[in-house]
Amino acid sequence: MTHDLTTAVFGRLTLQSLDFLKMVFHPSLNNVIASGAALAVLAGGAVLVAVLTYFGLWKKLWSDWLISVDHKRIGVMYIVLALVMLLRGALEGVVMRAQQADGLHGGFLSADHFAQLFSTHGTIMIFFVAMPFLTGLINIVVPLQIGARDVSFPMLNSVSLGLTVAGAMLVMISLVIGDFSTGGWTAYPPYTEPNFQPGSGPDYWLWSVAIAGVGSTLTGINFIVTIYKERAPGMTFFRMPMFTWTALCTSILLVFAMPPLTVAGLMLAADRYFGFHFFTNALGGNMMNFANILWLFGHPEVYILILPAFGVYSEITATFSGKRLYGYGSLVVATMSIAVLSFTVWLHHFFTMGQDADVNAAFGIATMLIGIPTGVKVYDWMATMYRGRLRFSVPVVYALAFMVLFVLGGLSGIILANPSIDFQVHNTLFLVAHFHNMLIPGLLFGMFAGYNYWFPKLFGFRLNEKWGYIAAGCWITGFTLAFMPLYVVGLMGMTRRTVAYTNPAFQPWFAIAMVGALFVVAALGAMIMQVYVSIRDREQTRDIGGDPWDARTLEWASPSPIPAYNFAVVPTINAREAFAVAKAAGAGYPEAEAYGDIHLPGNTYMGVIMAVFGTALGFGLVWYMWWLALLSVAVIAVAVIARGFVEDPGVIIPAAQVEAEHKAWLEQVRKTPAITRAQEGAKTNYGVAAPEPMELTA
Ligand code: HEA
Numbered sequence: 087m088t089h090d091l092t093t094a095v096f097g098r099l100t101l102q103s104l105d106f107l108k109m110v111f112h113p114s115l116n117n118v119i120a121s122g123a124a125l126a127v128l129a130g131g132a133v134l135v136a137v138l139t140y141f142g143l144w145k146k147l148w149s150d151w152l153i154s155v156d157h158k159r160i161g162v163m164y165i166v167l168a169l170v171m172l173l174r175g176a177l178e179g180v181v182m183r184a185q186q187a188d189g190l191h192g193g194f195l196s197a198d199h200f201a202q203l204f205s206t207h208g209t210i211m212i213f214f215v216a217m218p219f220l221t222g223l224i225n226i227v228v229p230l231q232i233g234a235r236d237v238s239f240p241m242l243n244s245v246s247l248g249l250t251v252a253g254a255m256l257v258m259i260s261l262v263i264g265d266f267s268t269g270g271w272t273a274y275p276p277y278t279e280p281n282f283q284p285g286s287g288p289d290y291w292l293w294s295v296a297i298a299g300v301g302s303t304l305t306g307i308n309f310i311v312t313i314y315k316e317r318a319p320g321m322t323f324f325r326m327p328m329f330t331w332t333a334l335c336t337s338i339l340l341v342f343a344m345p346p347l348t349v350a351g352l353m354l355a356a357d358r359y360f361g362f363h364f365f366t367n368a369l370g371g372n373m374m375n376f377a378n379i380l381w382l383f384g385h386p387e388v389y390i391l392i393l394p395a396f397g398v399y400s401e402i403t404a405t406f407s408g409k410r411l412y413g414y415g416s417l418v419v420a421t422m423s424i425a426v427l428s429f430t431v432w433l434h435h436f437f438t439m440g441q442d443a444d445v446n447a448a449f450g451i452a453t454m455l456i457g458i459p460t461g462v463k464v465y466d467w468m469a470t471m472y473r474g475r476l477r478f479s480v481p482v483v484y485a486l487a488f489m490v491l492f493v494l495g496g497l498s499g500i501i502l503a504n505p506s507i508d509f510q511v512h513n514t515l516f517l518v519a520h521f522h523n524m525l526i527p528g529l530l531f532g533m534f535a536g537y538n539y540w541f542p543k544l545f546g547f548r549l550n551e552k553w554g555y556i557a558a559g560c561w562i563t564g565f566t567l568a569f570m571p572l573y574v575v576g577l578m579g580m581t582r583r584t585v586a587y588t589n590p591a592f593q594p595w596f597a598i599a600m601v602g603a604l605f606v607v608a609a610l611g612a613m614i615m616q617v618y619v620s621i622r623d624r625e626q627t628r629d630i631g632g633d634p635w636d637a638r639t640l641e642w643a644s645p646s647p648i649p650a651y652n653f654a655v656v657p658t659i660n661a662r663e664a665f666a667v668a669k670a671a672g673a674g675y676p677e678a679e680a681y682g683d684i685h686l687p688g689n690t691y692m693g694v695i696m697a698v699f700g701t702a703l704g705f706g707l708v709w710y711m712w713w714l715a716l717l718s719v720a721v722i723a724v725a726v727i728a729r730g731f732v733e734d735p736g737v738i739i740p741a742a743q744v745e746a747e748h749k750a751w752l753e754q755v756r757k758t759p760a761i762t763r764a765q766e767g768a769k770t771n772y773g774v775a776a777p778e779p780m781e782l783t784a
Pocket residue numbers: 272388389391392434435436453454456457458460461462464492493494495496497498499500502503504508511512513517520521524525528529
């Protein structure tokens with residue numbers, strides 16, 4: 087009886103599932119590490135709670151952030167989530183590097199623990215670092231670049247964030263309670279079927295990815311509608327900044343690519359929970375169905391990740407070269423071609439799984455075609471810089487490193503796109519080198535460049551440059567040392583997802599890779615220092631005029647930190663890069679003719695409800711605590727329906743206040759010489775003179 091009751095309440099959860107007790111039940115170095123990680127998560131949570139309580143920040147956190155629908159604040163929360171998860175994901179990468187550095191002697195991790203590490207690392211990096219980072223940047227920047235006051239569906243935006251947080255929470259909880267999947271970030275059956283993995287692992291994977299995936303689909307819808315409907319007068323499609331174009335294409339990809347992932351996850355859930363046989367090798371199932379559906383998501387996913395980074399590089403090369411973006415039209419067409427082509431190549435992920443050679447050839451050629459629009463982009467960026475006066479700054483360092491390293495990674499992709507070559511190197515560390523080569527110098531550097539670039543717009547001061555350069559230098563060195571050796575060991579035959587090896591020739595390469603990983607740790611340290619030093623010295627790097635880089639797009643035509651309503655008066659756009667054109671004509675800061683009241687949406691609890699009950703739903707499903715799952719679904723359903731009956735009066739900002747704030751800012755801009763305002767513009771390298779300070783008459 088008591089046993090039944092315990093099962094009803096706790097499902098299949100037992101004391102043995104608590105990871106911090108692992109080292110007590112089964113003492114070993116491996117379990118000490120596992121328990122240590124669990125305790126670290128618990129301690130981190132406790133420290134956070136203590137700090138918030140000590141400084142009395144709960145109320146502020148709640149009303150200014152958690153229930154806010156302001157797209158900029160939502161964007162910041164996405165990026166904070168991404169950075170926190172990056173810490174965990176990168177440390178896991180380092181632990182794996184340490185294991186393999188000693189892999190000849192077996193290392194210090196069990197095979198199972200190593201498998202959990204690459205599975206959580208891959209899942210976290212893709213879904214809870216890369217995705218929230220780019221979603222955060224899109225959230226912050228797109229409405230500002232198109233002259234909008236907010237996104238089309240602000241509450242939905244908060245819901246998307248809540249669902250993403252729920253997914254991330256599940257992966258964090260798996261460190262403390264139970265095990266995560268050992269099936270990699272792609273969770274191929276039949277290995278993830280209950281016959282092979284009856285435990286909590288694949289369930290954690292599938293619910294965290296499915297729940298966060300719904301959030302991403304909603305984000306895609308939100309930004310497609312926002313970009314279609316909320317553009318300022320005169321902001322035609324072909325006047326939109328490149329970053330907004332890439333955000334549009336990424337959003338379209340999200341809407342078409344995320345549902346296959348959700349479907350793959352739910353079909354796997356049907357297999358695991360209801361004994362279906364979609365992907366088993368028996369009773370008519372076929373795992374190839376999973377491979378096809380998963381990569382129908384998975385390949386477009388890598389372009390979902392890279393396109394916004396391309397957008398960042400476009401903005402940065404133009405701004406810091408002090409030139410119009412070269413080849414705007416070709417960049418737009420290239421972005422759209424990549425988006426379309428990305429749905430035609432998924433099969434290159436399983437060339438070796440038995441289809442006809444002709445089919446492989448067709449997909450191989452389609453894959454190689456993507457090199458063309460990507461190449462167009464690279465040439466456009468180079469042409470933008472050519473004969474520009476490239477000003478040095480942290481975003482530029484990332485952009486230049488990207489251009490060199492990404493081309494190398496792209497070329498290794500073209501190598502893999504040859505089916506006959508892929509048969510040799512599929513699932514070796516050559517592949518692992520390829521994709522980290524795209525994901526770190528491509529995606530992550532783009533995100534870091536954007537983070538350094540747009541930071542002052544939100545917080546009113548620039549990030550410290552010295553620590554920024556140190557971080558960038560460590561990332562570049564760290565990436566190169568950690569991943570270039572993997573091309574070599576990959577060609578030598580070292581397979582991916584392998585805990586140890588017997589060939590002594592591998593070891594020196596892994597030793598070099600270990601040094602690279604240490605540089606990555608240093609880079610993370612430098613990034614933390616950068617935040618600390620920047621906040622400490624913020625008075626010296628105040629962004630007085632709102633345009634610290636002498637930039638070209640609309641988001642820089644407002645004060646920093648930017649007010650909640652974004653624009654005192656919605657601007658009318660008459661050209662591409664209208665702000666740069668206006669500044670050059672001495673009309674960058676016009677007086678407004680009239681001010682009106684501004685209506686902004688009110689805060690909402692919906693995001694928090696989604697985060698809390700989304701997590702509870704996933705947790706209930708993972709542990710078979712059916713009451714918790716049902717309760718969570720009920721709460722979410724009631725909340726959604728009830729919200730439909732609430733009329734949101736929103737917040738009115740009176741015209742007089744808007745006018746006063748705007749005029750005070752204009753006054754300040756006029757008082758300060760451009761050279762002080764655009765401090766970075768004044769600093770140049772290579773002995774090139776600073777660009778002329780811009781005219782200040784309105
Ligand atoms: C942001 C991420 C990202 C990006 C942008 C890419 C871009 C590309 N990828 Fe990569 N890829 C991944 C992330 C990424 N990939 C991941 C994560 C996996 C593995 C998943 C897993 O199994 O876990 C993978 C796996 C993968 C495979 C599967 C291999 C295997 O499993 O055996 C293949 C095969 O064709 C491939 C090819 C390519 C190609 C051709 C490109 C092209 O888009 C590259 C285009 C760029 C250039 C070519 C450079 C610039 C161009 C020029 C300078 C012009 C001149 C050059 C030419 C015209 C050729 N990738």
